[in-house]
Amino acid sequence: MKRSVLFFWLFSLVVLHAGETSDFKAGTEAYINGDFKTAVLHWELVSPKSDVVYYNLGNAYYRMGKAGEAVWHYRKALQMNPGDSDILHNLQFAGGEFPRGMATIRFAGKLSPDAWGSHALVSLFVVSLCLFFIYLRIVPAISNKVYLLSAFLALFYSVFSIIMAQTHAAWLTGKDAVVIESTEVRSEPLPGSLALFSVDPGLSMEVISEREGFLRVRFSGDREGWVEAAKVRSL
Amino acid sequence: MNRLHLNIWIFLSFFALSINLAVAQEITVRASANSCGIGDVVQVTYEITGGGQISLPATPGFQSVGTQQYQRNVNGKYSTSITLNLRAIQEGSHTIGPLIVQSSAGTFRSQNVLIKVGPSSQGTTSSSEPKRSATSSERSGDLILVVEPSRKRVYVGEPFSISATLYSQSQYVQFEDIVFPEIRGGLSRDVPEAADNSFRRGTYNGQTYLTATLKKWILVPQREGTLEIDPITARLLFQKITPSQDPWENFFRGGKVQEQRMNVSSTATKVEVKPLPESGRPSGFQNAVGQFSLEVLLDKTSGEVNDAFTFSVRVKGNGNLSILRFPEYRFPDAFEVSEPVVKENTSVSGDGISGSVRKDFLLIARRPGKFVLPPVNFSYFDPKTGTYQTLYSDSLQVKVWGDASSFAGDGSAAAPVDFQELGTDIRFIKEDNQVLFKTPDHRFFGTLLYWLLFGFAALLPVVLIRFRALIIPRRRSDSDQRHQKAVSMAKKRLTNARKLLDKELHEEAGKEIWAALQTYLSDRLTIPLQQQDDRQLVKLLEQKGLESQWVSLSSIKKNCEQVLYSPQPKALSAMVYEQALEWIVTTEKLRK
Numbered sequence: 001m002k003r004s005v006l007f008f009w010l011f012s013l014v015v016l017h018a019g020e021t022s023d024f025k026a027g028t029e030a031y032i033n034g035d036f037k038t039a040v041l042h043w044e045l046v047s048p049k050s051d052v053v054y055y056n057l058g059n060a061y062y063r064m065g066k067a068g069e070a071v072w073h074y075r076k077a078l079q080m081n082p083g084d085s086d087i088l089h090n091l092q093f094a095g096g097e098f099p100r101g102m103a104t105i106r107f108a109g110k111l112s113p114d115a116w117g118s119h120a121l122v123s124l125f126v127v128s129l130c131l132f133f134i135y136l137r138i139v140p141a142i143s144n145k146v147y148l149l150s151a152f153l154a155l156f157y158s159v160f161s162i163i164m165a166q167t168h169a170a171w172l173t174g175k176d177a178v179v180i181e182s183t184e185v186r187s188e189p190l191p192g193s194l195a196l197f198s199v200d201p202g203l204s205m206e207v208i209s210e211r212e213g214f215l216r217v218r219f220s221g222d223r224e225g226w227v228e229a230a231k232v233r234s235l
Numbered sequence: 236m237n238r239l240h241l242n243i244w245i246f247l248s249f250f251a252l253s254i255n256l257a258v259a260q261e262i263t264v265r266a267s268a269n270s271c272g273i274g275d276v277v278q279v280t281y282e283i284t285g286g287g288q289i290s291l292p293a294t295p296g297f298q299s300v301g302t303q304q305y306q307r308n309v310n311g312k313y314s315t316s317i318t319l320n321l322r323a324i325q326e327g328s329h330t331i332g333p334l335i336v337q338s339s340a341g342t343f344r345s346q347n348v349l350i351k352v353g354p355s356s357q358g359t360t361s362s363s364e365p366k367r368s369a370t371s372s373e374r375s376g377d378l379i380l381v382v383e384p385s386r387k388r389v390y391v392g393e394p395f396s397i398s399a400t401l402y403s404q405s406q407y408v409q410f411e412d413i414v415f416p417e418i419r420g421g422l423s424r425d426v427p428e429a430a431d432n433s434f435r436r437g438t439y440n441g442q443t444y445l446t447a448t449l450k451k452w453i454l455v456p457q458r459e460g461t462l463e464i465d466p467i468t469a470r471l472l473f474q475k476i477t478p479s480q481d482p483w484e485n486f487f488r489g490g491k492v493q494e495q496r497m498n499v500s501s502t503a504t505k506v507e508v509k510p511l512p513e514s515g516r517p518s519g520f521q522n523a524v525g526q527f528s529l530e531v532l533l534d535k536t537s538g539e540v541n542d543a544f545t546f547s548v549r550v551k552g553n554g555n556l557s558i559l560r561f562p563e564y565r566f567p568d569a570f571e572v573s574e575p576v577v578k579e580n581t582s583v584s585g586d587g588i589s590g591s592v593r594k595d596f597l598l599i600a601r602r603p604g605k606f607v608l609p610p611v612n613f614s615y616f617d618p619k620t621g622t623y624q625t626l627y628s629d630s631l632q633v634k635v636w637g638d639a640s641s642f643a644g645d646g647s648a649a650a651p652v653d654f655q656e657l658g659t660d661i662r663f664i665k666e667d668n669q670v671l672f673k674t675p676d677h678r679f680f681g682t683l684l685y686w687l688l689f690g691f692a693a694l695l696p697v698v699l700i701r702f703r704a705l706i707i708p709r710r711r712s713d714s715d716q717r718h719q720k721a722v723s724m725a726k727k728r729l730t731n732a733r734k735l736l737d738k739e740l741h742e743e744a745g746k747e748i749w750a751a752l753q754t755y756l757s758d759r760l761t762i763p764l765q766q767q768d769d770r771q772l773v774k775l776l777e778q779k780g781l782e783s784q785w786v787s788l789s790s791i792k793k794n795c796e797q798v799l800y801s802p803q804p805k806a807l808s809a810m811v812y813e814q815a816l817e818w819i820v821t822t823e824k825l826r827k
Contacts (some may be wrong), residue, residue, distance in 0.1 A: 028666050056664040065636050080675065086732055090661040093605050095537065095634055118679030121688055128695035135700060165680050172558070 027056065036060040051080035055087055062094050068180035068201030071096035071152035072233050075178060075204065079235060082109030086150060095202040097220065099176065101167065108167040116165030121156035127151045175207045177217065178233040185225035196225045207234055250814060260285040262339060262345040264333075270351040276468050277324050278323030278498050279331055281345055283315040292345070296329035296352060303412050304493070320414045320468050338377050377404045377475065380467050380501035382416070384431040388507045391459050392524035392555045393618045394587040396426065398451040399467050404446035407474035411496070415450055416465030420508070422558055424583045426451040433500040453583050455555045455607055459510040462728060466501040473497050511616050515623050519562045523615035525554010525587070531611050531628035540637030544570070544598040548611050548628075548722055551591040552609035556581045561594045562613055562817060567606045569635070570598040603637040607658050691730055712751075721758030725751045732812055741808040745798035748808075748815045752791065781825055787818050 013107070027042030039060045040148045046053045058073035074091035081087060082105045092098065099105070130151035134144050181201060184195035189211045199205075205217040205227075217235075261284070267278040277297070283289065291302070298321065305316040317334070328351050333344040379402040386395045399415065401408070437446035444566065449467070475493045479485050492683055511524070530549040548561060557579065566572050573596070581590030674777040678683055691698075721742065728751030735744035756762045762775050776785050794811040801807045 028664065031664055052665045052667070059661055059664045059747070067636065086662045093659070093661045112675035112677060113680040114678060117685055121685070121692060124689060124692035125695065128692055128699075131696045132699045135696065136703070159796055168675065169677055169681060172675065220360040 005214040011180060024053065027060075029061075031056065031060055035143040035216070036063045040166070048145050049076075051084065051087070054080070055084075055090070058087075058090060058094065062090070067095055068163055068233075070094040070235070071202035072178040072180065072202070073181040075099070075176070079172065079174075082106055082168075095200075097204055099171075099174070099204065101171075104219060105171050108164040109171070111164070111168070113165045113172070116161045116168060120158045120161035120165060123154045126157065127189070130154065173206045175234065177205055177207050177215065177232045178235050179203045179205070179227075179231065183228055183231035185217070185219075185223075185227050186214075187225060189216070190225040191228075193226070197223070199227070205232070245515075260287070260336065260343050260374055262334060262336060262343055264334070264345045264348055266350060267350050270352070270353060271323050272353050272495065273323050273326060274503070276320055276466060276500055277350060278468055278470065279319045280470070281317045281319075281334045283317070283334075285336075285340070286315070287336040287340075287343075287684070289315070290335040290337075291317070291319070292332035292334050294319065294329075294331050295322055296323065296325040296327060297331070297350075297497045298324045300414065300417065303414065305412070313779065318412050318414075318470065323350075324418050326352050326354060328352070338715040351360070367567035377473070378402070378408070378473060378497060378499050379444070380449075380465055380469060380499050381439065382467055382501045382504055384464065384504060385507050386506070388509060389456060390524060390616065390618045391456055391511055391615070392522055392558075393670075394525070394555055395696060396453050396585055396587070397464060398449055398585075399449040400437075401447050401449055401469075402437065402439045403434070403473075404444060405473060405475055406445055407476075411470045411472060413449065413467065413469040413471075415467055418452060418454055418464065420462045421454045421456040422555075423452045424557070424588065425456045425472055426453060426585055428582050428584075434676050451585060453588055455558060455588070456506070456508040457507050457558070462506040462508050464504045464506065466503045467589045468500045470496065470498050492496060503631060505705065512621070516613075517623055517625050519612050519625070520561060520614040520616070520623060521560035523550070523559050523613070524618060525552055525556070525615065526617055526619070527552035527554060527613070527626070529611065529617050529626040529628055531631065533608070533631050533633065536632060537634035537636065540603055540635055541599055542600055542635070544600065544633065545592055546596045546598055546608065546631075548596075548613075549591055549593045550613060552586050553589040554615070556588050556590060556592050559592050562611065564596075564611060566596070566608065567600060568602060569600060569602045569606055571601055572588075573599070574598040600633070600635040600637075603635045606633045606635065607659075608633060635823070653734050693741050715803060718759055721755060722819070724758060725755035728754055729812065729816060729819075730752060732815075736805075736808055736812060739805070741804035742799050744808045745795045745811060748811050749795040750791065752788070752815055752818070755822075759822075779826075784818065784822055784825065787814065791815055793819060798813075 016109065021046045023042045027039045027046070029037070030038035030042060040057060043049075043057050043060065049057075054073045054077035058070045058077060060070060061069035061073060071094050074094060074096055076085055077087045077136070078099070084104075088098070088102075111119075128170055134147050149193045179199045182198065182200055184198045186193040186195055188194075195212075199219070203219070205219045208216040208218055208224070210216070210229065211226075213229050215229050215232060216224070217227050217232070218224045248564065262284075265280055265283045267280075268275075271277050300320045300322050302320070303316075303318045306313070319331075323329075328349060331348040333347055333443075336343045337344075357442075381400045381402065382397060383400065384395055384397045389395050397418070434445035434447050439446070454462075473495045475495065477493060481785055528551045530551065532545075532547040532548075532549065534545040534547075546566075549563070550556070550559060550561070561575075561577075575594050575596045578593045578595065579590070581588050581592070608631040610630045612625055614623055614625045616623050730749055732744045732747035732751060735741075735747055753764060753767060756767060756772075757764055760779060760781075761773070762772065766772075766775065772788070773785050774783070776782055776788075789813060791814045794807060794814065798804050798808050798811065
């Protein structure tokens with residue numbers, strides 16, 4: 001019984017994987033043939049989506065003239081793979097802004113938060129052992145200096161890794177959204193309230209809170225207001 | 236009575252004249268001078284009573300610099316006044332032919348005028364420079380006309396002003412006719428608010444006059460060399476009041492009023508026009524001279540394919556704006572550029588020409604993409620500093636949305652010599668999706684377990700120090716080490732003594748045995764050599780609880796000394812060796 005369940009699980013995994021691969025390939029083929037709409041349909045079926053799928057979807061939406069959708073998909077791809085130059089290039093090209101702290105995240109994104117966290121942990125262990133060895137004085141005086149220097153370097157790297165891990169973690173859990181359709185930013189979360197300014201597709205913003213179909217958002221330059229949730233999409 | 240008689244006489248004379256004018260068409264002619272030099276301007280005035288078709292006379296040896304015609308109608312009597320302003324260009328006696336009037340009454344001719352033209356006052360016949368006009372009125376100093384440029388030396392293209400000013404001794408001046416010179420060699424613009432016919436007080440050559448600005452121009456020279464500004468000629472009515480013998484006249488009019496009709500002419504002036512310096516001339520320099528600022532505008536930064544964009548280059552400042560040429564500019568090939576429109580918004584004042592000139596280009600985007608409009612470089616010459624300046628605008632970005640399928644690249648184009656920006660686009664899709672799910676791991680960092688481990692790592696030295704006894708066995712103390720060393724040293728000396736015994740050197744062996752014990756006493760029992768006499772040894776051994784060892788030690792010492800004198804040194808030395816060894820072993824046992 002147990003064996004048959006395991007077999008079924010493995011089989012479904014293979015079938016699902018094969019389905020995703022064929023959807024990905026079909027999408028790529030449609031894109032190359034200039035049928036961007038079909039490419040989008042195929043790629044949207046791939047689940048879960050990798051940064052590559054989001055990136056390709058961004059390209060297809062861009063070709064269809066949908067700037068908001070394109071920027072959203074590039075931002076999604078960038079969230080997964082912050083250091084990728086292709087994604088950054090196309091995001092900028094499609095009129096999207098670079099997210100805040102892009103310079104830091106490009107480096108922090110080279111390792112996952114867990115990897116950075118592990119680096120910090122191991123470095124701290126090294127610091128502790130070095131200090132213990134110095135305490136024991138089991139080594140000649142010249143080596144004490146080496147131990148002290150090692151402890152200092154390891155401590156520095158540990159602090160650095162923690163900052164990188166936090167940066168990458170904050171990047172993954174950031175509450176940003178992108179304008180999909182041109183809309184107006186209002187002073188209150190009510191349909192008839194005063195329109196403060198209009199925003200174009202592709203503009204990104206930080207989501208502060210939500211209230212009955214409206215999002216309280218903040219744009220660059222600390223401009224705040226309420227925007228219809230249907231017109232924007234959170235990352 | 237006399238006065239009444241005079242008035243009647245004047246009245247009758249006028250009456251007779253008017254009858255005469257009414258009945259016959261008459262032409263009178265007068266010239267401002269009968270002789271002049273080359274380059275001088277002579278005015279020939281014809282007064283014609285009645286109307287008709289007028290044919291102007293031929294003027295051999297003269298060049299016309301302007302003609303004025305006035306028509307008057309006084310009490311139904313019609314008259315015309317024509318003034319020819321003639322510049323003498325050829326030496327000799329010249330006859331200015333008759334002016335002919337054809338009317339219903341017949342054909343009438345004026346008299347000929349003979350004018351002698353001599354060499355120019357400078358004596359250089361080839362020079363066309365006009366000299367001071369030989370009018371008597373000017374020499375008199377009552378009326379002076381001056382044409383004055385603001386600067387005598389200018390650069391090509393550098394605007395400067397020319398003003399025509401009248402200096403007069405009397406405020407009763409009435410202009411009947413004035414001829415302003417034609418300004419050649421550049422673009423001239425009148426300064427509208429400068430003409431001010433009201434008199435102010437001013438000085439000229441140290442004398443006080445009433446002065447009025449008649450006209451002011453701004454001239455932008457366009458040719459290098461000497462720029463000549465012709466004189467102004469004017470005919471005016473001048474009233475001079477001189478003290479009269481008649482007290483009534485003095486009382487009512489301030490004196491005797493003398494009315495004079497005068498022809499006044501200014502002197503000609505020259506301005507030297509310097510060429511622009513060759514050194515430091517930027518390659519993109521066109522002809523701008525002055526002080527300018529540059530602005531580049533684009534009405535919108537994004538749009539659809541086939542949308543129109545307006546790209547404007549605006550040059551603002553003070554200088555030769557009216558004739559300013561814009562630098563060459565190349566747009567990306569994705570745009571279709573229509574013929575640019577130049578809009579000028581300038582004002583002319585005494586300081587020059589200021590304002591702005593704008594060149595608008597209408598661009599039609601023909602394919603999608605992101606394009607960079609390269610910066611505009613505008614070079615101008617600043618005459619104040621005498622240097623060339625170049626202004627750079629920012630490059631502008633334009634995004635064009637739309638379907639790329641409408642654009643077909645021309646594959647037949649020859650390979651460019653250098654990189655040529657033809658267009659930019661997004662990068663191609665990624666065809667390899669090996670890693671189907673690539674989300675950076677974020678399941679361990681930040682969890683409670685992680686921070687506990689982090690705390691543990693930070694506190695690890697404390698833990699290790701606290702429990703180090705469990706991890707590393709206690710090491711022997713330094714004194715233990717020292718004692719061990721002392722024992723081994725004593726043993727080494729005893730071994731040495733043993734070797735001496737084997738060699739039958741009994742005396743040396745005895746000494747070595749005692750030395751071994753002394754070493755042991757000093758190193759192991761910390762009894763220095765100088766304290767090792769019998770009395771002190773007893774006391775110190777007692778302090779260390781080894782009083783029982785004293786007896787055997789003194790026995791060993793005695794035996795060591797006796798080895799030398801013993802009849803059987805071999806047996807004694809062997810015994811002492813055994814005793815010493817035993818003593819050390821016993822002492823060690825007692826110490827533990």
